[in-house]
Amino acid sequence: MILHLDMDAFFASVEQRDNPELRGRPVIVGGGQRGVVSTCSYEARAFGVRSAMPMGTARRPCPQAVVLRGRHSRYAEVSHTVMAALGEFSPLVEQASVDEAYMDATGLERLFGPLEELIARMKARVTAVTGGLTCSVGAAPVKFLAKICSDINKPNGVCILHPEEVDAFLENLPVEKLPGVGQRGVQHLHGLGIRSVGQLRRFGPDFLERRFGQWGRVLGERAQGRDPRPVEPVRAAKSESAECTFAQDTRDREQLRRALLAHAERVGASLRRHHCKGRTITLKVKFADFRQLTRSRTLPEPVNATETIFTVGAALLQALPLPQPVRLVGLGVSGFDQSPAAQLALPGLTAPTPGGVDPALEARRERLDAALDCLRHKFGTQAVQRGRLFHPRALTDEEER
Secondary structure (H helix, E strand, O other): OEEEEEEOOHHHHHHHHHOHHHOOOOEEEEOOOOOEEEEEOHHHHOOOOOOOOEHHHHHOOOOOOEEEOOOHHHHHHHHHHHHHHHHOOOOOEEEEEOOEEEEEOOOOHHHHOOHHHHHHHHHHHHHHHOOOOOEEEEEEOOHHHHHHHHOOOOOOOEEEOOHHHHHHHHHOOEHHHOOOOOHHHHHHHHHOOOOEHHHHOOOOHHHHHHHHOHHHHHHHHHHOOOOOOOOOOOOOOOEEEEEEEEEEEEOOHHHHHHHHHHHHHHHHHHHHHOOOOEEEEEEEEEEOOOOEEEEEEEEEEEEOOHHHHHHHHHHHHHOOOOOOOEEEEEEEEEEEOOOHHHHOOOOOOOOOOOOOOOHHHHHHHHHHHHHHHHHHHHHOOOOOOOHHHOOOOOOOHHHHO
């Protein structure tokens, strides 16, 4: 059996745990007035607030909610604690996101007893190491079914789907419950008269592939309860990115450049923390009418220096016309390379690759980043800022005196 563990209202629960004054109150974690809800506490959900809801929409039914921008480094720290606790039960743990993971429970009954006992012990351990946070667990023969099950009895719930129950379970399951079926997919399926997985199962994989492409074949396999994906203990990240929604739409290119530098700081620091470098740098721009564009550049050598990521992103921005004010800007790095050759280029011994970066310049940037990372680790993320990101605080009358 495969287990899927999902932390309950993770970001909001961490905030309520760390600040007792927030317990029992509706809490929304999200990005500003024009951003979206990352997550919210169950007290806020009682008012109809949901993840991915625009912040302005979320505030209307719940004006008394406490709105927080989020502390992603803190959430990552708690996530690491959770994953370490799961590793005490099995080495076959795959972290799917910051607040969810899969575990292959095959053979664990010999160590921990029946599946129900294993899950109870695992949930108790997670609550203990996190200081009271709860999780929900789904168990099923394959990954996608385990994920569906973990959502059924939230919060702090358990749902076990045995192999002989799969067909009956899928028969009346709404198609929108299948992982990966978004709003457009639901519309297409409803247009064919398909509203339940049972109805979907009556169409063969060949028909679905002709109609929807490769996604259709995967959908057909899921409808039959099949999912060949194993639990992969080391799940390599495919990209690292950061983005922000502005309080007001803007055409100010200097403001956009400052946002890109802040994103490059965050992305570069994360890459260095995980000992990763990437070759492809991608700029994302969303305009006032919600039209979205991306532009990418692939470098001959992998990089993780903040200044290099920013320089490439800024060049992509400079070449991009701005027919409308910009609502959102993001910057990402992908095409990770951890091969020894990528890591051992020595300044002074390697000439710049055409269209690439100067190894000597990159080495200087990496030394600067290493020094800044060390200071921030010791004194906090706001202890040192690049001058282009520094905005001095206006003094109060009393401070001026």
